[in-house]
Amino acid sequence: MRTPSLLLTVLCVATISLQCLDATDDDYLSGPKKVTNILFYLHNTHSGKDPSSVLVAQNANATAHAQGFLPFSYVYVYNDLLTEGPSSKSKVVGNAQGMYASTAKDGNTILETIDHEITDGPFKGSSFVLFSRNPFMLPRRELPVIGGRGAFRMAQGFAYLRTVCVNCVNSGNPSKGDIIEYNVTLFHY
Ligand SMILES: *[C@@H]1O[C@H](CO)[C@@H](O)[C@H](O)[C@H]1NC(C)=O
Numbered sequence: 001m002r003t004p005s006l007l008l009t010v011l012c013v014a015t016i017s018l019q020c021l022d023a024t025d026d027d028y029l030s031g032p033k034k035v036t037n038i039l040f041y042l043h044n045t046h047s048g049k050d051p052s053s054v055l056v057a058q059n060a061n062a063t064a065h066a067q068g069f070l071p072f073s074y075v076y077v078y079n080d081l082l083t084e085g086p087s088s089k090s091k092v093v094g095n096a097q098g099m100y101a102s103t104a105k106d107g108n109t110i111l112e113t114i115d116h117e118i119t120d121g122p123f124k125g126s127s128f129v130l131f132s133r134n135p136f137m138l139p140r141r142e143l144p145v146i147g148g149r150g151a152f153r154m155a156q157g158f159a160y161l162r163t164v165c166v167n168c169v170n171s172g173n174p175s176k177g178d179i180i181e182y183n184v185t186l187f188h189y
């Protein structure tokens with residue numbers, strides 16, 4: 001007779017906690033309702049006096065693979081600007097804070113975690129997070145959205161990344177840097 005009474009207790013606890021939810025919380029029970037597509041360009045500069053991306057750690061014996069771009073084990077921290085268009089003179093719409101590590105022996109894939117905060121428009125103050133490996137030499141990469149804050153609370157989704165240019169210099173930004181297009185689809189409440 002112990003099992004049914006235990007089951008009853010569990011059911012009661014579940015019922016009480018459901019009653020405690022308010023109307024806003026109830027929204028989370030029926031699944032994401034909104035789909036938002038955001039397109040922006042990330043500017044990652046790694047030269048000059050004030051780079052947006054810096055190398056913070058590496059294995060003492062790390063050497064670049066013959067065909068590789070980044071030696072295995074390199075860890076970078078970055079705070080990059082996000083703009084509306086590909087030019088660095090384009091309107092700033094947010095910023096990304098994150099880290100990436102060169103996790104592939106061939107030096108052509110990074111593992112990255114990035115929080116993108118939107119600072120303009122209807123999603124101002126909201127952010128979403130990507131976490132995934134990124135085989136950055138491919139023309140198009142897909143990274144998963146694993147969560148968010150504000151309007152993007154509990155968001156899921158996916159982002160297509162495309163490299164616009166590598167080590168490019170333009171009039172708006174004298175430092176050399178990479179520009180990456182982010183096409184993000186978010187499923188949220
Ligand atoms: C680098 O390689 C040497 C020689 O194999 C080894 O003794 C040393 O521990 C290695 N250093 C690191 C940080 O892995």
Ligand SMILES: *[C@@H]1O[C@H](CO)[C@@H](O)[C@H](O)[C@H]1NC(C)=O
Nearest residue numbers: 037038039160182183184185
């Ligand atoms: C962005 O991604 C969406 C959804 O995958 C797609 O429909 C749209 O054409 C893409 N836009 C650009 C500019 O690539």
